[in-house]
Amino acid sequence: MSTFNPEQVVHRPEFIRGDELSIPTLCLVQQDGTPYDGAELPVLEQAKALRIYQAMVRTRVLDERMLAAQRQGRLSFYMQSTGEEATTVGFAAALEDDDMIMAQYREQGALVYRGFSLDEFMNQLFSNELDYGKGRQMPIHYGSAKLHYMTISSPLATQIPQATGYAYGQKLAGYKRCTVAVFGEGAASEGDFHAALNMAAVLKVPVIFLCRNNGYAISTPSSEQFAADGIAPRALGYRMHAIRVDGNDLLAVYGAMMEARKLAVERNEPVLVETMSYRLAAHSSSDDPSGYRSKKEEAKWREKDPLSRFRNWLVAQQWWSLEQDEKLFADEREQVLRTLKEAEHRPVCRLDELITDVYDEPTPQLKQQLEALKAHIRKYPDAYPKTAGRLDHG
Known part of the structure; x- marks a missing residue:
């Protein structure tokens, strides 16, 4: 604990920079x-x-x-x-x-x-x-x-x-x-x-x-x-x-x-x-x-x-x-x-798992976002070949 020590006082400003400190x-x-000479392995x-x-x-x-x-x-x-x-x-x-x-x-x-x-x-x-x-x-x-x-x-x-x-x-x-x-x-x-x-x-x-x-x-x-x-x-x-x-x-x-x-x-x-x-x-x-x-x-x-x-x-x-x-x-x-x-070459994760493990039950907003994502993937299946193949399995 930092305390005032009356035996460690000075009577003019003395600043410390720490330049002398160099950690080996x-x-x-x-x-x-x-091994180096004197090294304790x-x-x-x-x-x-x-x-x-x-x-x-x-x-x-x-x-x-x-x-x-x-x-x-x-x-x-x-x-x-x-x-x-x-x-x-x-x-x-x-x-x-x-x-x-x-x-x-x-x-x-x-x-x-x-x-x-x-x-x-x-x-x-x-x-x-x-x-x-x-x-x-x-x-x-x-x-x-x-x-x-x-x-x-x-x-x-x-x-x-x-x-x-x-x-x-x-x-x-x-x-x-x-x-x-x-x-x-x-x-x-x-x-x-x-x-x-x-x-x-x-x-x-x-x-x-x-x-x-x-x-x-x-x-x-x-x-x-x-x-x-x-x-x-x-x-x-x-x-x-x-x-x-x-x-x-x-x-x-x-x-x-x-x-x-x-x-x-x-x-x-x-x-x-x-x-x-x-x-x-x-x-x-x-x-x-x-x-x-x-x-x-x-x-x-x-x-x-x-x-x-x-x-x-x-x-x-x-x-x-x-x-x-x-x-x-x-x-x-x-x-x-x-x-x-x-x-x-293993299948990607099931898309429904994207919103699990966040809340005990996925919120309505999360469910809406997931459905919007699925609709987007169905619209552009060629852009998401692996994911599109998992839509019907969760």
Whole structure:
């Protein structure tokens, strides 16, 4: 609690800027897979390490193939996480399976690690009849109740205060669990970010705020977003624990999140984790990054590829080989393509489901709107071939 301390007074104006404050970055493993001198690596067993790497590979392949599908006109929209897999998979691997994840829209790696199947990914992307969201969401807006992964919301930063509230509920219920809110540094410019951190600090709730600082908020570089030293220092204004991590270093992300979870769960204290990475892909399939950054800049970061760094460490442990790596990529590409073809040919959701799950009973207005939509589709069936075929079945 802030109080007046008579022993800490001055008698002339003295302003504090915080220029002297610089938060260090946790780095454990170099690009060639060897640890830095003095690095304290977290304990990571072989089976879990391989599960993590396989999730990273699947995420990379899924992103590559689904962007290609979008370019072919088979998918309306997609967002890749290329270059950020160490963060998106590493943080999930450090959690317990029943810890809640409230993600932004680039955390498919966390879902892969928790066991979201390729079928489940594809059903959502193609909005077919097996999509959990019944075709109501844009592609990449995943959600899974069984995997404790809150459904993605399009409006920016809404999940941050929601995570604080959910974690407060976990605390009141006496659960030894935490909630993780994941967001980009651009989302940290929203007012929701500050409201969430302040509430979490005051109520002392088991929440981890994980900021993926990937350098750009769509086309706006971080240098034009804020003047301070990144996002991590903001936590200090709320008397909150903070740490900055090399987001391309899987072991650093994993180790930092393990410690952050201990603080959140054992002491009911919020933590801010900032991972420093780079968005190698475009912001989305609708974006062209060549308009705001150079190929030279991208090439510099490709040399820091998180997959190759972790793979090099696995090879150094004699847990993995380049031959196994080549086979894994080939197998994943085959599985992704096969699952894609199956999902895109499944029927779309029944049209009547468009207005269910909102009210206990659909309102007259919703029913009128649905009938108007059906009439429109019947009038122009060639423009809606899949949907038109479902009109007589609901």
